[in-house]
Amino acid sequence: MKTRITELFGIEHPIVQGGMHYVGFAELVAAVSNAGGLGIITALTQPTPEDLAKEIARCHDMTDKPFGVNLTMLPGFTNPPYPEYIQAIIEGGVKIVETAGRNPQEHLPAMQAAGIKIIHKCTSVRHSLKAESIGCDAVSVDGFECGGHPGEDDIPNMVLLPRAAEELKIPFVASGGIGNAQQLVAALALGADGINMGTRFIATKEAPVHQNVKDALINASELDTRLIMRPLRNTERVLVSPVVEQIVEIEKEKGADMTIGDIAKLVGGSYPKIMQEGEMDGAWSCGMVAGLIHDIPTCAELIDRLISEADSIIKERLTMLAG
Numbered sequence: 133m134k135t136r137i138t139e140l141f142g143i144e145h146p147i148v149q150g151g152m153h154y155v156g157f158a159e160l161v162a163a164v165s166n167a168g169g170l171g172i173i174t175a176l177t178q179p180t181p182e183d184l185a186k187e188i189a190r191c192h193d194m195t196d197k198p199f200g201v202n203l204t205m206l207p208g209f210t211n212p213p214y215p216e217y218i219q220a221i222i223e224g225g226v227k228i229v230e231t232a233g234r235n236p237q238e239h240l241p242a243m244q245a246a247g248i249k250i251i252h253k254c255t256s257v258r259h260s261l262k263a264e265s266i267g268c269d270a271v272s273v274d275g276f277e278c279g280g281h282p283g284e285d286d287i288p289n290m291v292l293l294p295r296a297a298e299e300l301k302i303p304f305v306a307s308g309g310i311g312n313a314q315q316l317v318a319a320l321a322l323g324a325d326g327i328n329m330g331t332r333f334i335a336t337k338e339a340p341v342h343q344n345v346k347d348a349l350i351n352a353s354e355l356d357t358r359l360i361m362r363p364l365r366n367t368e369r370v371l372v373s374p375v376v377e378q379i380v381e382i383e384k385e386k387g388a389d390m391t392i393g394d395i396a397k398l399v400g401g402s403y404p405k406i407m408q409e410g411e412m413d414g415a416w417s418c419g420m421v422a423g424l425i426h427d428i429p430t431c432a433e434l435i436d437r438l439i440s441e442a443d444s445i446i447k448e449r450l451t452m453l454a455g
């Protein structure tokens with residue numbers, strides 16, 4: 133399957149693994165890239181730019197295929213030294229960066245001068261057009277279904293993707309809620325040049341997270357995610373848990389008066405405990421696609437399955453219907 137995305141990134145299949153906090157380590161990234169997709173290391177999971185440089189080197193040892201680095205610029209408790217992380221990316225010879233959150237414009241010249249292709253993650257058509265206008269090479273269009281930050285517009289991919297296709301000239305991948313071949317084919321039909329998956333890649337053999345996290349995805353249904361931090365306009369879709377129910381209650385009580393201080397203890401610093409120690413009573417990004425996750429394959433099994441089933445859907449079901 134050749135698309136503008138496989139051409140742009142020099143990959144075999146149009147399947148990207150989105151940056152994920154405390155999940156996007158070299159083990160997963162190399163497994164995705166070795167399977168012909170595009171794996172992406174999460175820069176800010178590494179405590180310092182020096183640690184990111186080591187993680188990039190570790191990933192080069194595990195794959196000779198292209199891989200990327202995610203640079204997230206969300207409102208945070210502390211502002212990381214972005215130029216130094218970017219220096220580590222450039223010196224590490226990485227040629228693809230997934231930016232997310234705030235407008236990445238100020239950081240583009242340094243990366244583009246080093247020959248880096250930029251894919252910016254957007255949750256709306258207007259932000260996608262902005263990304264195109266500032267010179268990004270591609271966008272990842274994240275619908276309302278997505279795990280993590282779906283933005284504040286709440287437009288699901290069935291409408292968001294064809295709207296993006298109407299307006300964008302640069303290629304885009306469909307992101308949010310995707311986990312199987314039917315959805316890959318649908319995304320292509322809606323105008324995307326590939327797909328980006330987050331949650332689905334956590335339930336793989338190589339994802340370096342605690343088994344409890346993978347089991348939670350197998351056991352969850354599409355009804356088991358919640359939106360938190362909406363009053364702060366920093367909405368995040370997470371898997372439900374007692375702590376998450378507590379956060380939702382606080383948000384209901386405080387309404388528009390809520391501040392980050394009201395929930396900081398409940399949301400701050402939970403990722404290492406959840407992802408590495410398997411303590412599941414916390415808040416962690418998770419998409420509605422959990423309802424479609426029923427097994428824990430290797431990344432190669434998952435990607436091969438998506439591609440071969442997509443091929444059958446196109447050649448058999450769709451061709452028959454068209455015929």
Ligand SMILES: Cc1cc2nc3c(=O)[nH]c(=O)nc-3n(C[C@H](O)[C@H](O)[C@H](O)COP(=O)(O)O)c2cc1C
Nearest residue numbers: 150151152153232278279280308309330331417419
């Ligand atoms: C556990 C988890 C952590 C994530 N962390 C980040 C992150 O640090 N930066 C980012 O840009 N996106 C992050 N995302 C979003 C993913 O890159 C991707 O856009 C999203 O998961 C797509 O939706 P899906 O989960 O329905 O496939 C995260 C998603 C998950 C599930």
